[in-house]
Amino acid sequence: MSQPVLSSIHVHPLKAVRGHAPREAAVEPWGLAGDRRWVLVDADRKIVTQRQHPRLALAAAEQLPGGVRLSAPGMEPLAVDVPEPDITATIQVWKDKVEAVPAAGRAHAWWSAYLGADTQMLHLDDPATRRPIDPEYARPGETVSFADGYPLLVTTLSSLDALNSLIAQGDHADEGPLPMNRFRPSVVVSGTAPWAEDDWTRIAIGEVTFRITKKCGRCVVTTTDQDTAERGKEPLRTLARHRRFGDQLCFGTNVVPEVRGTVRVGDPVTVLA
Numbered sequence: 001m002s003q004p005v006l007s008s009i010h011v012h013p014l015k016a017v018r019g020h021a022p023r024e025a026a027v028e029p030w031g032l033a034g035d036r037r038w039v040l041v042d043a044d045r046k047i048v049t050q051r052q053h054p055r056l057a058l059a060a061a062e063q064l065p066g067g068v069r070l071s072a073p074g075m076e077p078l079a080v081d082v083p084e085p086d087i088t089a090t091i092q093v094w095k096d097k098v099e100a101v102p103a104a105g106r107a108h109a110w111w112s113a114y115l116g117a118d119t120q121m122l123h124l125d126d127p128a129t130r131r132p133i134d135p136e137y138a139r140p141g142e143t144v145s146f147a148d149g150y151p152l153l154v155t156t157l158s159s160l161d162a163l164n165s166l167i168a169q170g171d172h173a174d175e176g177p178l179p180m181n182r183f184r185p186s187v188v189v190s191g192t193a194p195w196a197e198d199d200w201t202r203i204a205i206g207e208v209t210f211r212i213t214k215k216c217g218r219c220v221v222t223t224t225d226q227d228t229a230e231r232g233k234e235p236l237r238t239l240a241r242h243r244r245f246g247d248q249l250c251f252g253t254n255v256v257p258e259v260r261g262t263v264r265v266g267d268p269v270t271v272l273a
Contacts, residue, residue, distance in 0.1 A: 002191050003191060003268050003269075003270075004156075004189050004190065004191035004192045004268070004269040004270075004271075005189070005190055005191055005266055005267065005268055005269055006187055006188075006189060006205050006206070006263060006264065006265055006266060006267040006268075006269055007157060007188045007189060007190040007265065008021055008180075008187070008188045008265060009021060009022055009023070009024065009025050009032070009186070009187055009188075009263060009265060010184070010185055010186060010187070010188070011025060011032050011033075011034055011035045011063070011186075012035055012036055012061070012184065013034055013035070013036070013037060013038055013061040013062070013063050013068050014036075014038040014039070014040070014061035014068060014070075014121070015036045015038065015039045015040070015047075015049065015146045015147070016039075016040065016048065016049040016050050016053075016056045017056050017057075017059040017060055017061050018057070018058075018059065018060035018061070018226070019035075019060070019061065020062065020063070023264060023265050024262055024263065024264040024265065025262065025263055026260070026261075026262050027152075027208045027257050027259075027260060027261050027262065027263055028127070028151075028257070028260060029128070029142065029143065029151070029257055029260070030127040030128070030143045030144050030145050030151050031127075031144065031145045031147055031151040031152055031186065031257075032151075032152065032186055034063050035145060035147070035186065036124075036145040036146040036147045037123060037124045037127065037145055037146065038061065038068060038103075038121060038122065038123055038124070038146070039091070039093065039100065039121070039122055039124070039146040040056075040111060040119050040120070040121055040122075041091045041092075041119070041120050041122065042117065042118060042119060042120075043117075043118040044092075045089065045090065045091045045092060045120070046091070046092040047091065047092060047093050047094065047146075048115075048119055049221065050221045050224050051219060051220055051221060053115050053117075054224045054229040054230075054231060055072075055114070055115065055229045056115075056229075057224055057225070057226045057227075057228075057229045058072060058073050058228075058229050059071065059072035059073075059075075059114065060072070064079060066081055066082055067079060067080050067081040067082050068080050070107070070110060072114050074114075075110065075113070075114050078106065078107065078110045080103050080104065080106075080107045080121065081103075081104065082123055083101045083102060083103055083104065083123055083125075084101075085101045085125040085126070086101075087101070087102070088100060088101055088125070089101075089102055089122065091122060093131065093146060094148070094149070096131055096132075098124075098130055098131045098146075099130055100122035100123060100124055100125070100130070101122060101123045101124075101125045102120060102121075102122050103120075103121040103122060103123060107120075107121040108120045108121065124145055124146055127143055127144075127145050128143060129143065130143065131143055131144055131145070131146075132144075133149070133150060133151075133213075133256065134149060137150075137213040137214055137254075137256075138213075138256070139256075142256060147186075149254065150213055150214075150254035150255065150256060151186075151255070151256050151257060152186035152187060152210065152254070152255045152256075152257070153183075153184070153185045153186045153187075153216055153252050153253070153254055153255075154185065154186065154187050154188075154189060154197060154203075154210075154252060154253050154254075154255055155180060155183055155185040155187075155188050155189070155197075155251065155252040155253075156188070156189045156190070156192045156194075156196065156197055157180070157188060157189070157190045157192075158190070158191075158192050158193060158194045158195075158196070159192075159194050159195050159196075159197065159251065159252075160178070160180055160183075161194065162194035162195065163178070163235060163238065163239075163242075163243075163251065164176050164177035164178060166238045166241075166242050167234050167235060167238045170234075170237060170238050170241070171233075171237070172232065172233045172234050172237055172238075175232045175233065175234040176234060178234060178235055179226075181226045182221075182222045182223075182224070182225075182226065182235065183218070183222060183251055183252055184221070185252060187205065187263065189205075189269050191269075192269075196271075197212075197252070197253045198215065198253075200212050200253065200271055200273075201273045202271075202272040202273040203255070203269060203270065203271055203272055204268075204269070204270045204272055205263045205267050205268075205269050206261070206262070206263050206264060206267030206268065207261045207262070207263075207267075208257060208258075208259060208260075208261035208262070208263055209257075209258040209259055209272065210255040210256060210257055210258060211255060211256045211258055212253055212254070212255055213253075213254045213255065213256055214253070214254055215245055215248070215250035215252070215253055215254075216250060216251060216252040216253060216254050217245075217248030217249060217250055218235070218236065218239060218248075218249050218250065218251050220236070222235055222236060222251070223235070223236055235251065236249055239251060
């Protein structure tokens with residue numbers, strides 16, 4: 001087996017919508033720089049994702065100096081500035097109560113018009129303090145952005161190939177092969193054996209080391225075509241048959257950075273433990 005390498009990097013400035021794939025990214029303790037620092041919530045201030053609104057797959061957020069540029073079908077693009085952290089609001093991010101800063105009212109109006117539901121956009125002003133990682137898997141002081149639970153998600157191309165082979169043998173073979181964007185990873189690794197990540201406990205990507213926390217349990221978002229917003233049965237049907245661990249259907253692994261640094265496409269990926 002050749003040396004595994006970093007195949008691609010994916011940054012999603014706003015949780016649940018399209019992001020971009022830079023050639024390099026700074027790694028901060030809570031995730032890739034700029035990743036998932038914005039979030040959408042409903043009228044009850046509970047997090048909104050593709051779980052509730054598959055059409056978020058068709059929207060995008062582009063990182064700008066001092067903010068983001070929003071775009072979506074049928075909508076005029078909108079630049080949203082990072083708000084001053086004068087006033088925060090308490091929002092519900094899964095099990096967590098998190099303080100975040102509301103964006104300007106025009107962002108509220110833009111998202112509400114696109115989704116047809118009262119939707120507010122907020123910014124995570126202080127990722128170092130606002131949202132601790134699940135204490136079952138964290139060390140003291142470790143925090144996370146608006147990612148589902150952990151700073152980064154690592155997936156491998158070989159495992160995707162293996163999964164697509166299993167899908168091809170199943171009842172919904174016409175839905176495959178699936179692209180990696182169904183899984184919305186932070187970083188993608190090539191050159192490993194299929195499912196090799198199951199056995200990792202610590203890795204290095206270039207100059208940055210990471211601690212493996214747990215396999216990533218997958219949800220209905222993975223069944224959402226990121227180009228059409230249409231939903232199918234896969235990959236959850238196949239994961240249920242072949243990748244069930246306890247009560248979770250798993251693909252990819254969650255990691256926590258041990259140091260700051262920069263990762264670059266083409267960096268060697270070394271299994272340390």
